[in-house]
Amino acid sequence: MELTGAQILLESLRREDVEVVFGFPGGAVIDIYDQLPNYPLLQHVLARHEQGAIHAADGYARATGRVGVCLVTSGPGATNAVTGIATAYMDSVPVVIITGQVPTPLIGNDAFQEVDIVGITRPCTKHNFLVKDVRDLPKVIKEAFYLAATGRPGPVLIDLPKDVQQAKCVYNYPKQIKMRSYNPTYAPNPKQVAKVADVVRKAKKPIIYAGGGVIASNASEDLTWLARTFNIPVTATLMALGCFPADDPLWLGMLGMHGTYAANMAISGADLILAVGSRFDDRVTGKLSEFAKNAKIVHIDIDPTSIQKNVAAGIPVVADCKSFLMALRQTLEADVSDASAAPVRDTPWLARLASWKEEKPLAYEQGTDVIKPQYVVEIISRLTKGEAIITTEVGQHQMWAAQFYQFTKPRSFISSGGLGTMGFGFPAAIGAQVAFPDRLVIDVAGDGSIQMCIQELATAVCYGLPVKIVILNNGYLGMVRQWQELFYAKNYCSTCLDVAPDFVKLAEAYGAAGFRVSDPGQVESVLTEAFALPKTVIVDVVVDREENVAPMVPAGKSITEMILV
Amino acid sequence: MRHILSILVEDEPGVLSRVAGLFSGRGYNIETLNVAPTLTEGLSMMTITTEGDEAIVEQIIKQLRKLVTTLKVVDLTDVKSVEREMMLLRVDAEGAKRAEVLRIVDIFRCKVVDVSLDELILEVTGTQDKLGALINLLQRFGIKEIARTGAVAMRRGMQE
Numbered sequence: 001m002e003l004t005g006a007q008i009l010l011e012s013l014r015r016e017d018v019e020v021v022f023g024f025p026g027g028a029v030i031d032i033y034d035q036l037p038n039y040p041l042l043q044h045v046l047a048r049h050e051q052g053a054i055h056a057a058d059g060y061a062r063a064t065g066r067v068g069v070c071l072v073t074s075g076p077g078a079t080n081a082v083t084g085i086a087t088a089y090m091d092s093v094p095v096v097i098i099t100g101q102v103p104t105p106l107i108g109n110d111a112f113q114e115v116d117i118v119g120i121t122r123p124c125t126k127h128n129f130l131v132k133d134v135r136d137l138p139k140v141i142k143e144a145f146y147l148a149a150t151g152r153p154g155p156v157l158i159d160l161p162k163d164v165q166q167a168k169c170v171y172n173y174p175k176q177i178k179m180r181s182y183n184p185t186y187a188p189n190p191k192q193v194a195k196v197a198d199v200v201r202k203a204k205k206p207i208i209y210a211g212g213g214v215i216a217s218n219a220s221e222d223l224t225w226l227a228r229t230f231n232i233p234v235t236a237t238l239m240a241l242g243c244f245p246a247d248d249p250l251w252l253g254m255l256g257m258h259g260t261y262a263a264n265m266a267i268s269g270a271d272l273i274l275a276v277g278s279r280f281d282d283r284v285t286g287k288l289s290e291f292a293k294n295a296k297i298v299h300i301d302i303d304p305t306s307i308q309k310n311v312a313a314g315i316p317v318v319a320d321c322k323s324f325l326m327a328l329r330q331t332l333e334a335d336v337s338d339a340s341a342a343p344v345r346d347t348p349w350l351a352r353l354a355s356w357k358e359e360k361p362l363a364y365e366q367g368t369d370v371i372k373p374q375y376v377v378e379i380i381s382r383l384t385k386g387e388a389i390i391t392t393e394v395g396q397h398q399m400w401a402a403q404f405y406q407f408t409k410p411r412s413f414i415s416s417g418g419l420g421t422m423g424f425g426f427p428a429a430i431g432a433q434v435a436f437p438d439r440l441v442i443d444v445a446g447d448g449s450i451q452m453c454i455q456e457l458a459t460a461v462c463y464g465l466p467v468k469i470v471i472l473n474n475g476y477l478g479m480v481r482q483w484q485e486l487f488y489a490k491n492y493c494s495t496c497l498d499v500a501p502d503f504v505k506l507a508e509a510y511g512a513a514g515f516r517v518s519d520p521g522q523v524e525s526v527l528t529e530a531f532a533l534p535k536t537v538i539v540d541v542v543v544d545r546e547e548n549v550a551p552m553v554p555a556g557k558s559i560t561e562m563i564l565v
Numbered sequence: 566m567r568h569i570l571s572i573l574v575e576d577e578p579g580v581l582s583r584v585a586g587l588f589s590g591r592g593y594n595i596e597t598l599n600v601a602p603t604l605t606e607g608l609s610m611m612t613i614t615t616e617g618d619e620a621i622v623e624q625i626i627k628q629l630r631k632l633v634t635t636l637k638v639v640d641l642t643d644v645k646s647v648e649r650e651m652m653l654l655r656v657d658a659e660g661a662k663r664a665e666v667l668r669i670v671d672i673f674r675c676k677v678v679d680v681s682l683d684e685l686i687l688e689v690t691g692t693q694d695k696l697g698a699l700i701n702l703l704q705r706f707g708i709k710e711i712a713r714t715g716a717v718a719m720r721r722g723m724q725e
Binding site: 119123126180181303305308309 | 583623628
């Protein structure tokens with residue numbers, strides 16, 4: 001049977017078990033939208049801006065582990081999505097983006113709404129395609145989904161000219177795909193695993209440094225087994241929060257620029273670092289020459305380019321985190337089954353970590369006048385028992401959410417790590433809520449960031465998505481203000497947001513509910529009420545204007561040189 | 566240190582800009598670049614020469630391998646290999662100069678591929694050093710134009 005390109009696309013999405021498409025129509029994708037009503041099993045969520053659509057697809061992917069799908073038109077539709085594509089790329093999130101393109105005869109003619117999106121997104125996609133012949137389309141879609149989800153996941157873009165959407169051909173969807181030039185390594189080299197097992201047995205002061213790869217490969221359980229069985233303390237990057245339960249005594253908290261004292265000191269004092277699915281980002285390592293000088297570093301990553309990029313790994317392992325941890329478990333389980341041989345960890349090391357945690361915890365003082373932002377996050381954590389899906393925008397509130405929320409499950413913290421994209425959290429929350437209509441999804445936001453994709457309130461209200469936005473409102477672009485205070489002689493240039501919307505009225509204008517709270521005594525009751533409302537809610541929390549995120553490692557300093565206040 | 570990379574890629578639109586963009590986007594420099602089809606249909610071979618310390622070149626190679634369209638990357642610097650480049654030169658050869666230019670052509674085993682009243686076009690192949698030496702020698706006669714292919718290279722058969 002012959003189908004048009006548009007029909008082939010939608011039929012193929014169904015065969016890839018896609019349930020939701022986040023998108024925004026336009027001239028170059030009308031043919032696809034024209035066919036949408038014929039595919040009732042494919043839910044379309046209409047965003048109000050393409051950036052919202054792509055972040056929502058990204059949030060959906062992070063919350064579920066499935067491939068998120070985004071559909072936008074050519075030219076400005078495609079360029080509006082670029083920030084979201086780069087966001088997904090930096091955090092290795094599987095997303096397939098379909099962009100409309102002007103008809104093939106017009107490509108390169110500066111036609112209306114034409115842009116070379118394949119060229120523009122080449123550096124920020126895992127791969128991209130321009131489909132010039134409808135007969136190539138089924139194979140391209142199959143490859144796009146395969147590429148997005150396998151190996152180190154990432155965004156894949158398909159640029160689809162209008163005439164290709166209209167052209168017809170006989171439809172055959174490939175069952176399997178084999179690409180001679182793409183073969184990611186999943187299983188670890190057994191010799192390397194044996195080496196790792198050996199150093200794990202011998203280490204006196206080991207630490208696990210978990211990264212987003214643990215979440216991406218669904219390896220939390222195996223990681224938790226390893227840590228608990230061998231008494232290895234765990235720290236994690238922003239991307240990996242939730243991979244290990246925050247209420248476990250072995251949990252040290254996040255490490256790096258805004259990491260805990262215990263985590264940063266532990267990394268610096270360890271004799272063995274098991275870096276699992278992390279990439280030694282500069283926000284984590286601080287000054288590289290001072291990073292973990294005394295440690296043997298075992299680095300596990302599915303992407304060979306991550307290994308040896310920033311730090312020299314004593315034992316490099318190219319593998320999927322889960323496959324690696326399972327292989328390590330098999331090797332080590334032999335030890336454990338023999339009770340007398342079960343490894344006993346050098347307890348002074350654990351005792352020192354415990355004392356660091358106790359002496360220099362994450363702290364703030366909540367008085368009776370002004371609300372401390374950290375207090376708000378702690379209340380949210382307590383009210384939700386660590387079981388909500390938390391998304392964030394980018395800035396101080398993001399760090400407070402990362403520090404003070406007690407994450408208990410993987411895929412419950414969704415935040416733009418690598419690119420640091422303001423405006424990410426709310427649309428991502430929409431994506432997560434679409435995936436999990438019954439779960440509590442909360443966007444912890446700043447008053448600056450929330451205004452970057454605020455138009456998506458219409459989307460949330462339109463689809464009845466009960467996303468909660470909690471704005472930690474300090475009237476500043478707080479993180480930049482903090483840098484200005486500490487490193488730029490308090491020159492608060494362009495960071496004060498004096499003119500701001502009334503967020504309560506704004507919520508109401510969109511048909512959502514709005515609350516404002518400025519009394520510390522009422523935070524809990526207002527949040528309780530807001531979380532119970534089955535609709536989109538903004539809670540505008542007026543917080544201490546000049547509260548800073550601490551600890552803080554100044555850029556370029558060693559991670560032990562923390563500003564603690 | 567100078568490295569010669571031999572890169573086998575899928576021959577499809579945009580593959581060159583994927584490779585070149587990887588270099589420019591990461592602040593690496595390409596010295597020479599050569600692309601042409603291979604014996605296998607649908608595959609092209611690129612030869613790229615680049616400068617960088619070991620860590621940078623290791624990153625370049627890994628990043629090249631990571632591209633979905635790349636099948637194989639070999640650093641020929643590490644193995645015994647043959648390297649050649651072809652160059653065309655338009656050189657002044659008026660009157661008395663001509664005989665001397667032709668003598669150099671002989672010594673360097675160049676070919677004269679175009680003759681006019683006052684100039685010659687020469688074709689020469691060889692290593693980067695040889696081409697450099699020829700340019701030096703001919704400079705005093707007046708080189709008007711050169712066109713070079715950039716290096717192509719191949720691993721030698723007998724390896725230890």
